[in-house]
Amino acid sequence: MENSRVKIIVxxxxxxxxxxxxxxxxxxxxxxxxxxYADDKEVGFNSPEGVGCDEKGHILxxxxxxxxxxxxxxxxxxxxxxxxxxxxxxxxxxxxRTNSKGEIFALDGRQKRIVRFSPGGGFIGRVDTADSPLxxxxxxxxxxxxxDDFLYLLDVFAGRVLILTPEGKFSKIIYFPKGYxxxxxxxxxxxxxxxxxxxxxxxxxxxxKGSGQFSPLTESMKERMxxxxxxxxxxxxxxxxxxxxxxxxxxxxxxxxxKGEQLTMGWKxxxxxxxxxxxxxxxxxxxxxDRDNNRIQVFSTGK
Amino acid sequence: MRYRVVFGTFLFLVLLFAVAxxxxxxxRLKPGAKGKICANCHVDFQDKLKRSFLxxxxxxxxxxxxxxxxxxxxxxxxxxxxxxxxxxxxxxIAPKKAKSTHKVVVEGKCTSCHDPHSSDNKWNLVxxxxxxxxxxxxxxxxxxxxxxxxxxxxxKGCLNCHDPHASExxxxxxxxxxxxxxxxxxxxxxxxxxxxxxxxPVAKARCTSCHNPHGSEKAAIxxxxxxxxxxxxxxxxxxxxxxxxxxxxxxxPGYELCRGCHSKMINETFGxxxxxxxxxxxxxxxxxxxxxxxxxxxxxxxPMIKVCGACHSDTIMRQESSLVKHEPVTKGExxxxxxxxxxxxxxxxxxxxxxxxxxxxxxxGKHTSHPIGEKIRDKRNRNLSTTCLSCHRSHGTPYKKMIxxxxxxxxxxxxHKQ
Numbered sequence: 001m002e003n004s005r006v007k008i009i010v011x012x013x014x015x016x017x018x019x020x021x022x023x024x025x026x027x028x029x030x031x032x033x034x035x036x037y038a039d040d041k042e043v044g045f046n047s048p049e050g051v052g053c054d055e056k057g058h059i060l061x062x063x064x065x066x067x068x069x070x071x072x073x074x075x076x077x078x079x080x081x082x083x084x085x086x087x088x089x090x091x092x093x094x095x096x097r098t099n100s101k102g103e104i105f106a107l108d109g110r111q112k113r114i115v116r117f118s119p120g121g122g123f124i125g126r127v128d129t130a131d132s133p134l135x136x137x138x139x140x141x142x143x144x145x146x147x148d149d150f151l152y153l154l155d156v157f158a159g160r161v162l163i164l165t166p167e168g169k170f171s172k173i174i175y176f177p178k179g180y181x182x183x184x185x186x187x188x189x190x191x192x193x194x195x196x197x198x199x200x201x202x203x204x205x206x207x208x209k210g211s212g213q214f215s216p217l218t219e220s221m222k223e224r225m226x227x228x229x230x231x232x233x234x235x236x237x238x239x240x241x242x243x244x245x246x247x248x249x250x251x252x253x254x255x256x257x258x259k260g261e262q263l264t265m266g267w268k269x270x271x272x273x274x275x276x277x278x279x280x281x282x283x284x285x286x287x288x289x290d291r292d293n294n295r296i297q298v299f300s301t302g303k
Numbered sequence: 304m305r306y307r308v309v310f311g312t313f314l315f316l317v318l319l320f321a322v323a324x325x326x327x328x329x330x331r332l333k334p335g336a337k338g339k340i341c342a343n344c345h346v347d348f349q350d351k352l353k354r355s356f357l358x359x360x361x362x363x364x365x366x367x368x369x370x371x372x373x374x375x376x377x378x379x380x381x382x383x384x385x386x387x388x389x390x391x392x393x394x395x396i397a398p399k400k401a402k403s404t405h406k407v408v409v410e411g412k413c414t415s416c417h418d419p420h421s422s423d424n425k426w427n428l429v430x431x432x433x434x435x436x437x438x439x440x441x442x443x444x445x446x447x448x449x450x451x452x453x454x455x456x457x458x459k460g461c462l463n464c465h466d467p468h469a470s471e472x473x474x475x476x477x478x479x480x481x482x483x484x485x486x487x488x489x490x491x492x493x494x495x496x497x498x499x500x501x502x503x504p505v506a507k508a509r510c511t512s513c514h515n516p517h518g519s520e521k522a523a524i525x526x527x528x529x530x531x532x533x534x535x536x537x538x539x540x541x542x543x544x545x546x547x548x549x550x551x552x553x554x555x556p557g558y559e560l561c562r563g564c565h566s567k568m569i570n571e572t573f574g575x576x577x578x579x580x581x582x583x584x585x586x587x588x589x590x591x592x593x594x595x596x597x598x599x600x601x602x603x604x605x606p607m608i609k610v611c612g613a614c615h616s617d618t619i620m621r622q623e624s625s626l627v628k629h630e631p632v633t634k635g636e637x638x639x640x641x642x643x644x645x646x647x648x649x650x651x652x653x654x655x656x657x658x659x660x661x662x663x664x665x666x667x668g669k670h671t672s673h674p675i676g677e678k679i680r681d682k683r684n685r686n687l688s689t690t691c692l693s694c695h696r697s698h699g700t701p702y703k704k705m706i707x708x709x710x711x712x713x714x715x716x717x718x719h720k721q
Contacts, residue, residue, distance in 0.1 A: 037685060037686045038686070044685075044686040045686060047649050064576070091576075092576040109576050109577065109578070110574070110575065110576050112573070112578075135556060137556075137557075137559060139583045141580055156580060156583055156584050156585075157556075157557055157583050157584070158556075159584075159585045176585075181614070182580065182581065182584060182614060184580070199614075200614045226617035227615070227617055227618075245617055245618065246617075265707075266683075266707075267681060267683035267684045267687065267693075267717070268683050268684075268717075274649070274650070291649065292649065293684055293686065293687065294684070294686035294687060295684070295686055
């Protein structure tokens, strides 16, 4: 009698555990919501490499091949073309982000400088790193802006992340981790944790807020990835990686666990070809600069 | 209970003894038959027994050391898988955590080098000396043979520097690391040696970054392509002075060091929209190039497919698994389509027009009647025109004609749904 009771309790515990594991492993799914192809004058995007949003819901597109930024406003969830931002200081934008004031920051691929615009699109100036520690040469490959408006600049020349205050002054430096190969992108989550993506080894590194160094968040994921080159995080702490060569998106948990892969390479809406910058807003929407399909795609997330 | 334990132990010992004793006379041969009974039928084997070196089991007449006289699941009635059978006796032939291992050893293809029965060469080698090695390493063999300036240890035998099975601590199967391997023969404290190397303390440097250990067409067995400052012994153009506490330290980091002489190339590179990011990374130009000398053109670190494949292994692997091979990729000519430093076009393509780039080899206007070009829109995406890449993937796919779908019907219905 005692034995059979124990067996029943153990069986129930195992079933409950399996159910929990199965729920935990449920994949976060990306559902295609809309694709944006052109501005209000029907000028089509040309190899757009960057995308970002501000807190008012404006979408900013780095329309790289056309040498401009294009701003859209979300009306009833639909992206309506708003305005074009062009400046001689920005001939080939490849990354775009905004701060809490709505100021726009864009990385110019040709000049390798970050350019700052007012919310209205007026040129303010270039991000200056002159007060940062040597070497004086800084080659930004990417950048991100934290919730506190600090700017995190990925300097691939010196293998470091330069952290600048909202006023643009040097604040802190964190060097790339030992043994890195090619760091392609960085992201800062809502808590202030900084993530680095090594494309060659398909490894994500993290420097938790306040930490002075990076450590591996994941092991090498090269077995399942080809060339992940872009990283972003959402409000729930999920990490998204876009695989340029495979045309899909991977989802990683805060603890580095692999939570699945979504989308495939292709031309149709909902498919990607050489995706570049990603952005995740607080509503759980993912924006993808779908470069070789000449469009921006928006996905909603859910289980 | 005690009786059971004693009996159990006794039974165990008897079984252990029986198992240990069995192989010694596994086939219960007739007295005097060992070593002779097989030869009754295999008469031609007598010739092998006349050779200078015999494999120990052969010498002992123990044919059943490797072969099963009755039946086997393996060819030649071998007792075990041919790739494993040698390991049964020669288990320690390669250290388990060797830094480098000879491929044939890993694959268990011992008979590529050794005759399992006998040979006129020491260690039962199938051929003597370098002839054996050059049987597989043909390109190296040809280069060594025709080299104008020869390295005498190579002439005397590859095994002067290499271990044929594995090297526990060193790459390339080396017996010891460079420069210790070199300084065994070359006395680095001689004034002439020091003078030749511009007074730099090269005794602790990597000799093979300039010298080809297998011989060369160039004096001092330098690699075929030598960086001009090295050729003119102007090491201090890049390095600190030889009297400095850090003589090998370079004067500037990354690509900035190279900019001094190669400013035109660097300026052109920085004038493009798309940069090959490796060029401005931690190793600068040395991500792909070697600073001193190379057997490859443009001082590449190695064959182009290996240099590019070091980071872009997925692209190279895609080609390898592709049903159809794209010739430039197979040949490792990545720069036929891509600009290695920078470009104004995505993927560092050499030509902004995909059709023109492909057309430079393929004459696409002739091979298909499908409308293609800037004015023909892709039905799947209004922002795209049709190009060769609308239907093909240049680094290959698992399908025919490098199309990204299993059948041409699957491809065509992408646009032509009706």
